[in-house]
Amino acid sequence: xxxxxxxxxxxxxxxxxxxxxxxxxxxxxxxxxxxxxxxxxxxxxxxxxxxxxxxxxxxxxxxxxxxxxxxxxxxxxxxxxxxxxxxxxxxxxxxxxxxxxxxxxxxxxxxxxxxxxxxxxxxxxxxxxxxxxxxxxxxxxxxxxxxxxxxxxxxxxxxxxxxxxxxxxxxxxxxxxxxxxxxxxxxxxxxxxxxxxxxxxxxxxxxxxxxxxxxxx
Numbered sequence: 001x002x003x004x005x006x007x008x009x010x011x012x013x014x015x016x017x018x019x020x021x022x023x024x025x026x027x028x029x030x031x032x033x034x035x036x037x038x039x040x041x042x043x044x045x046x047x048x049x050x051x052x053x054x055x056x057x058x059x060x061x062x063x064x065x066x067x068x069x070x071x072x073x074x075x076x077x078x079x080x081x082x083x084x085x086x087x088x089x090x091x092x093x094x095x096x097x098x099x100x101x102x103x104x105x106x107x108x109x110x111x112x113x114x115x116x117x118x119x120x121x122x123x124x125x126x127x128x129x130x131x132x133x134x135x136x137x138x139x140x141x142x143x144x145x146x147x148x149x150x151x152x153x154x155x156x157x158x159x160x161x162x163x164x165x166x167x168x169x170x171x172x173x174x175x176x177x178x179x180x181x182x183x184x185x186x187x188x189x190x191x192x193x194x195x196x197x198x199x200x201x202x203x204x205x206x207x208x209x210x211x212x213x214x215x216x217x
Contacts, residue, residue: 001026001124001127001128002026002027002028003027003028003048003049003050003123003124003127004027004028004030004046004048004049004050005022005027005028005029005030005048005049005050005051005052005123006029006030006031006032006033006039006042006043006046006048006050006051006052007019007022007029007031007032007033007051007052007053008032008033008034008035008036008038008039008042008051008052008053008054008057008065008068009032009034009052009053009054009057009084010034010035010054010056010057010058010061011054012034014054015032015034016032018032018052018113019032021113021116021119021120022052022123025120025123027123030042030046030048031045031046031048034057034058035057035058035059035064036053036057036058036064036065036067036068037068039051039053039057039065039068040068040071040072043072043079047076049080049127050080050081050082050104050123050126050127051069051072051079051080051081051082052081052082052083052084052123053065053066053068053069053081053082053083053084054083054084054085054110055083055084055085055086056086062190063190063194065083066083066096069081069083069096070096073096073103073105076103077103078103079103080103080104080105080126080127080129081096081103081104081105081106081126082104082105082106082107082108082122082123082126082132083096083106083107083108084108084109084110084113085107085108085109085110086109086110087109097131097133103129104125104126104127104128104129104130104131104132105126105131105132106122106125106126106130106131106132106133107132107133107134107137108122108132108134109134109136109137112134150195150196150197150213151213151214153195153196154191154192154195154196155191157178157188158188158191158192158195160178161174161178161185161188161189161192162192162210162211162214163214164177164178165189165207165210165211165214166211166214166215171185171186171189172185189207189210192210193206193210196209196210196213198210
């Protein structure tokens with residue numbers, strides 16, 4: 001089964017490696033891009049059999065690739081999407097599975113790409129309309145259902161950052177208080193959003209929801 005694929009991966013070496021691997025199995029990568037905006041444009045232009053995208057891409061390196069994938073699925077129920085992630089983030093998986101559609105969808109950890117046979121099989125299955133979710137993600141989804149306090153998922157530092165957010169502190173003020181840089185603060189906040197299962201939205205809205213979760217706990 002030969003597929004026409006649009007690939008999005010910001011790391012040039014990883015992108016080239018994936019292109020080579022896909023072509024090795026007889027597929028055609030009609031576009032290989034490095035950011036979410038280019039991904040959406042290519043997918044709409046070429047209408048491929050499958051879109052493969054990383055979760056975190058420029059400019060924010062948070063969830064741009066995921067948001068692009070969700071938008072594509074919401075706008076076209078025939079768009080098959082396989083998302084690759086460095087981490088087993090259950091919020092990402094839940095958001096990806098949310099939009100209804102007839103096309104296949106997959107969420108695979110990047111470690112699985114190293115298992116060439118498994119990766120090749122997943123590509124074909126998702127393009128054929130199946131849903132393929134990484135086993136590690138499924139285990140975390142089940143564990144999440146058993147959790148009683150969502151804040152238990154946070155590290156002590158993330159709890160500290162969330163507490164300061166609840167006090168109304170800005171990112172800059174949080175950084176000064178904890179003696180860390182703005183980038184580190186942004187990374188902690190991104191992790192908080194993910195671990196509290198707050199789906200992609202405007203950061204201001206997610207910030208309010210995160211604080212509400214903190215206050216309820």
